[in-house]
Amino acid sequence: MTGQPNASPARRILLPLALAQFICSFAGSNMNVMINDMSRDLDTTVQGIQTAITLFLLVMAALMIPGGKLTDRYGRTRCFTVGLVVYGVGAVLSALAPGLGVLILGNSILEGIGTALLIPPVYILTTLFFTEVTSRARAFGVISALGGVGAAAGPLIGGLITSAISWRGAFIFQALVIVAIIVLSRGIEDPVPADPTRPFDVTGAVLSGLGLVLFVMGILAADNNGLLMLGLMVAGAAVLASFFWWIRSKERAGQEPLLSTALFANRTSNLALVTQNAQWLILLGTSFTVATYLQVVRGYDAIQTGVIFTAATLGLLASSLGAEWFAKRLAQRTLILLGFVVTIAGIAVLIVMVSGSTGPWGFAPGLLLIGFGLGAMLTPSVNVVQGSFAEDLQGEISGLSRCISNLGSSFGTAIAGTILVSDLSHGGYAAAMVALAAAGVIGLAAATMLPKVALAKAAAPA
Structure with missing residues (x-):
């Protein structure tokens, strides 16, 4: 069943996959507009909610590579379904949470694990079902666009639900969408049989996950203890170095590691992964920074905050709808280059206009530009990464690609959030946005080094 499906079955296959990416991206940003309500109801602080959000993104990132590898052993559709169920249980538990601890268990841990299991199959199945270059680019475009819209519209939808019902209703919404995806995906058959004899590198999974967790936890500790921050980040870097040594030694011994070192030998893919990381760092970092500033400093409620984010959603939708034309x-x-230029310009406009305006309209032009710039380049970056490898490495590159993207999301919330929370009343907002602009400059630099010839061949409608 690896041939190109006709239009109607293709839509049936693509819809649940795209919805899955939408709801996982929505989960990463919708809590930003509930900070005041959640911290009050759960008897915690802004930093407590920031920790829950960052941990959710971090668990996704840490487990995405093992999640991609498990698809070869247990099958893509099975991992997809199990991930949906785990995610749904986490969403229900979060809706019923009496305190921060249960919220972290449901949202950060269970939803994070569920996402790590279900997202790699989304990209692997898309690659396997859509074998023709143009149709595959369109499929990735739909999935990436819905992922971006989920992250950008998360604050608006979350604000509407919080104002109409409560913040707990947003988790019920997630659970209902998960049920719909399970129903819609029942007819999807795995195009490649699972291989139960395929080895799984447990040591590699532990080392990669532990290294990422330690590194990001170091960033979160920055405003409390500088020595602790440095110690955690150094420890995380050391564990990640051990991970790379481990997978190389397994390959030299003729064994299958968690991740093939061939993935890091492709210069084009490596550069595109840097752009992916920067894109999601900016998207989630902006969402957390602006939402927190609006609620804590300016006293806006959830619905007011969500409505302001409509500008970013409209910008992202406009560029996504024009993706094929572009x-x-x-x-x-x-x-990708133009996307970063527009996004960085949007951050600059956001800093300047907000500092000189006390009304909500000062946020609209900058958010519109940021949304448009990100929407223009999300799909090309995914196309470049996925298209750089043959089918036998799609499981691994899908896991690595999603890991890098979600790591960017956790970096964005951790870095910008830590800078913001440490100085909310004074210069924290501008400092956090400058940090996000710096990430945009890094992404732009990586994009300038992408080879022109290789990408000209891959420039299919998205």
Whole structure:
């Protein structure tokens, strides 16, 4: 069943996959507008809610590579379904949470584990079902666009639900969407049989996950203890170095590691992964920074905060809807470059206009530009990464790609959030946004080094 499906079955396959990416991205940003309500109801602080959000993104990132590898052993559709069930249980538990501890268990741990299991199959199944270059690019475009819209519209939808019902209703909404995805995906058959004899590198999984957790926890500790921050980040870097030594030694011994070192030998893919990381760092970092500033400093409620984020959603939708038109006229490298330029300009506008305005409209132009710039380049970056490898490495590159993206999301919330929370009343907002602009400059630099020839061949409608 690896041939190209016709239009109607293709839509049936793509819909649940795209919805899965939407709800997981929504989960990463919708809590940003509930900070005041949740911290009050759960008897915690802004930093407590920031920790829960960051841990959710971090668990996703830490387990995404093992999650991608498990698809080869247990099958893509099975991992997808199990991930949906685990995620749904976590959403229900979060809705019923009496305190921060249960929220972290349901949202950060269970929803994070569920996402790590279900997202790699989304990209692997898309690659396997859509074998023709143009249709695959369109499919990735739909999935990436819904992921971006989920993250950008999360504050608006979350604000509407919180104002109409309560913040707990947002988790019930997630559970209902998960049920719908399970129903819609019942007819999807795995195009490649599972291989139960396929080895799984447990040591590699532990080392990679532990290294990422330690590194990001170090960032979260920055405003409390500088020595602790440095110690955790150094320990995380050391564990990650051990991970790379481990997988190389397994390959030299003729054994299958968690991640093939061949994935890191592709310069084009490596550069595109840097752009992916920067894109999601900016998207989630902006969402957390602006939402927190609006609620804590300016005293806006959930619905007011969500409505302000409509500008970012509209910008992302506009560029996503025009993706095919752009792709027919511009190479993917050009789209990524222009996307970063527009996004960085949007951050600059957001800093300048907010500092000189006391009303909500000062946020709209900057958020609109940020949304448009990110929407223009999310899909090309995914296309470049996935298209750099053959089918036998799709499980691994899908896991690595999602890991890097979600690591960017956790970096965005951790870095910008830590800077913001440490100085909410004074210069924290501007400092956090400057840090996000710096990430944009790094992404732009990586995009300038992408090869023109390789990407010109891949510039298909997205």
